[in-house]
Amino acid sequence: MRLRNLPVFRGHALAGLVFLVALLFGPATPARAGDQELKLRAQLIWGTDEAKPKEAAYKDLEPDLRQKLGRIFKWKNYWQISEQRCGFKPGETKKLKMSAKCDLEVRHLDEATIEIKLFGEGKLTRTVRQSIRVLERGELTVLAGDDKDKHDDAWFVVITSTK
Amino acid sequence: MTHKAELNLQAWLDGELSVRAAAEVERLVAADPAARDLVAELRWTRQVLRAGEVERPVPESREFYWSKIERAIRAAEATAPAPRPSVWWRWMRLVVPIGAAAALAMFFTLPSLRVAPSVAEIENHLEDMGSFSFRSESEGMTVIWIASD
Amino acid sequence: MGSSKPKSKTLDLTSAPDEVLVGAAREGDMAAFEELVARHRDKVYARAFSILRKEEDALDLSQDAWVKAWQRLGQFQGDASFLTWMTRITINLSLDRLRRRQRLQAESIEQMDEEFGGVERHLPVVTPNPTEGLERAELRARIDQAMAQLTWAHRTVLILHELEGLEYKEVAKRMGCSTGTIMSRLFYARRRLAALLQELKAERSRDSQS
Numbered sequence: 001m002r003l004r005n006l007p008v009f010r011g012h013a014l015a016g017l018v019f020l021v022a023l024l025f026g027p028a029t030p031a032r033a034g035d036q037e038l039k040l041r042a043q044l045i046w047g048t049d050e051a052k053p054k055e056a057a058y059k060d061l062e063p064d065l066r067q068k069l070g071r072i073f074k075w076k077n078y079w080q081i082s083e084q085r086c087g088f089k090p091g092e093t094k095k096l097k098m099s100a101k102c103d104l105e106v107r108h109l110d111e112a113t114i115e116i117k118l119f120g121e122g123k124l125t126r127t128v129r130q131s132i133r134v135l136e137r138g139e140l141t142v143l144a145g146d147d148k149d150k151h152d153d154a155w156f157v158v159i160t161s162t163k
Numbered sequence: 164m165t166h167k168a169e170l171n172l173q174a175w176l177d178g179e180l181s182v183r184a185a186a187e188v189e190r191l192v193a194a195d196p197a198a199r200d201l202v203a204e205l206r207w208t209r210q211v212l213r214a215g216e217v218e219r220p221v222p223e224s225r226e227f228y229w230s231k232i233e234r235a236i237r238a239a240e241a242t243a244p245a246p247r248p249s250v251w252w253r254w255m256r257l258v259v260p261i262g263a264a265a266a267l268a269m270f271f272t273l274p275s276l277r278v279a280p281s282v283a284e285i286e287n288h289l290e291d292m293g294s295f296s297f298r299s300e301s302e303g304m305t306v307i308w309i310a311s312d
Numbered sequence: 313m314g315s316s317k318p319k320s321k322t323l324d325l326t327s328a329p330d331e332v333l334v335g336a337a338r339e340g341d342m343a344a345f346e347e348l349v350a351r352h353r354d355k356v357y358a359r360a361f362s363i364l365r366k367e368e369d370a371l372d373l374s375q376d377a378w379v380k381a382w383q384r385l386g387q388f389q390g391d392a393s394f395l396t397w398m399t400r401i402t403i404n405l406s407l408d409r410l411r412r413r414q415r416l417q418a419e420s421i422e423q424m425d426e427e428f429g430g431v432e433r434h435l436p437v438v439t440p441n442p443t444e445g446l447e448r449a450e451l452r453a454r455i456d457q458a459m460a461q462l463t464w465a466h467r468t469v470l471i472l473h474e475l476e477g478l479e480y481k482e483v484a485k486r487m488g489c490s491t492g493t494i495m496s497r498l499f500y501a502r503r504r505l506a507a508l509l510q511e512l513k514a515e516r517s518r519d520s521q522s
Binding site: 140 | 285
């Protein structure tokens with residue numbers, strides 16, 4: 001235990017060694033075909049403890065996503081505000097309008113990476129680069145945060161691959 | 164009964180009196196029905212409190228709760244003064260750049276060796292908004308949480 | 313930037329006792345510390361909530377307490393259990409936060425304490441116990457409701473003395489006042505709690521009759 005916890009084993013030295021060993025001896029993962037279109041689904045979701053407002057046209061979330069979010073976050077209800085589905089050829093960039101205040105700019109950066117830019121009220125807030133392989137494994141990429149006006153609520157942008 | 168006598172009754176019940184003071188209170192309890200009733204009330208109040216403490220689980224998942232703690236620990240450690248490097252560390256400082264350079268050279272010359280990162284890379288464009296990310300293996304989910312400070 | 317649940321290379325985390333995890337965490341094993349957090353987070357959060365009575369505050373404070381614990385692991389002597397040590401850190405942080413935020417309320421409590429033998433002296437003695445025969449869940453709900461109606465100073469004195477088992481002088485030290493004040497506060501808090509539980513019982517029986 002002591003040896004493992006020497007400072008040298010904690011930081012980038014270990015990362016560097018692992019990286020080197022992984023590259024030399026680890027299984028090589030075949031690269032994704034370069035011209036393949038990537039199909040994505042983006043959902044804007046509202047998390048709240050309150051009931052759905054009667055006048056709102058929010059959709060109920062599919063049960064498995066609802067349960068997944070419910071196991072990680074504390075809110076009782078999750079409503080889908082909007083949804084966009086889009087295909088991206090390599091190098092292609094598209095803007096997705098999720099709501100009056102929320103936009104995404106998605107770019108198929110290279111054969112391994114997708115870049116998602118999040119805009120709130122027109123301002124660029126975050127850029128997230130995610131592995132396409134992770135998305136294609138069925139994993140979810142979730143950008144989320146507290147509701148600025150109502151701190152007890154939260155918003156979620158869920159990105160998934162639809163293959 | 165004076166207020167001092169009431170507080171003594173309570174202290175007797177809580178085992179906070181000397182032997183002599185306790186004997187005095189016992190005499191009072193034996194002689195005064197009002198003192199006995201008060202002792203009974205104080206006693207059951209203590210019992211119900213101990214028996215009825217509310218269990219309240221954290222309203223967040225294990226991963227989400229821990230991610231915030233880990234982030235704060237790392238932030239605090241990043242600002243703490245660095246420890247004095249050991250001999251081993253000084254030796255490793257020579258080896259690591261060489262290893263890293265070799266790894267990078269192989270990474271760029273052999274594209275089939277590029278392995279997809281499992282963690283998203285994030286850039287922050289607004290200084291007044293902090294963020295942190297965590298990955299739930301069980302749910303297959305990477306979360307980038309953005310908080311307005 | 314990202315983090316998933318860390319894994320210890322040397323320990324079977326789920327079966328290792330707390331002391332072993334503390335030892336490993338002291339040596340910098342973050343996975344061992346995460347396991348301690350997972351084991352005790354509900355109790356630590358519940359204690360913070362019992363004092364602060366707000367979910368967001370309790371979450372925030374309990375997480376601060378874990379960060380402090382990580383930084384002070386070297387001070388953990390092992391003469392009490394890890395959970396007891398952790399709970400003490402949580403209580404101290406909760407009290408600091410309340411003192412900062414509710415200075416005005418604290419002053420009004422001090423004034424009330426100065427009226428030695430105040431309103432609690434005029435409360436009729438509650439007998440028999442109004443929670444007799446209640447199911448555990450109902451008992452907990454009523455106690456929670458009654459505790460929420462006490463002031464923070466009275467609630468805290470009950471928590472420290474009755475639930476944490478601290479002696480008068482220890483409670484006084486933590487709350488920054490004299491032993492005499494603690495005795496008065498404790499007496500008032502117990503009597504007020506009894507009266508509140510009595511009121512709740514009366515309310516429930518009125519509701520069930522109507």
